[in-house]
Amino acid sequence: MVQYSRARLDDSFAALSDMTRRGVLEQLGRADASITELAEKFDMTLTGMKKHVGVLEQVGLVTTEKVGRVRTCKLGPRRLDEEAAWLERYRQLWASRFDALDEVIEALKQKEMIDGRKKRD
Secondary structure, eight states, X not given: OOOOOHHHHHHHHHHHTSHHHHHXXXXXXXXXXXXXXXXXXTTOOHHHHHHHHHHHHHTTSEEEEEETTEEEEEEOSOOOHHHXXXXXXXXXXXXXXXXXXXXXXXXXXXXXXXXXXXXXX
């Protein structure tokens, strides 16, 4: 079984729990952007956007570089492989549970059909 770093997962999911931060990642997936551009896009203050970018930067999902007065953001080197593996484990668990439920439902439908035939005869 794959071992996960709880602190890392907690930090990642906490960073991704915010809609604005997920939006920032989507935006940076299309093109690098300055803090100012991101703040304008998400209709928020520079200070607010700096905080969001800081959270993403702490978990390695975003990197920033300051050139002059402009701080440019881009996707960081960290991938979400560990988080995806954790989610996949639970996706498989739920898929198997739903498959088992489908089997129960199908068995009940078959029983209902058989019982209905017996009543008519």
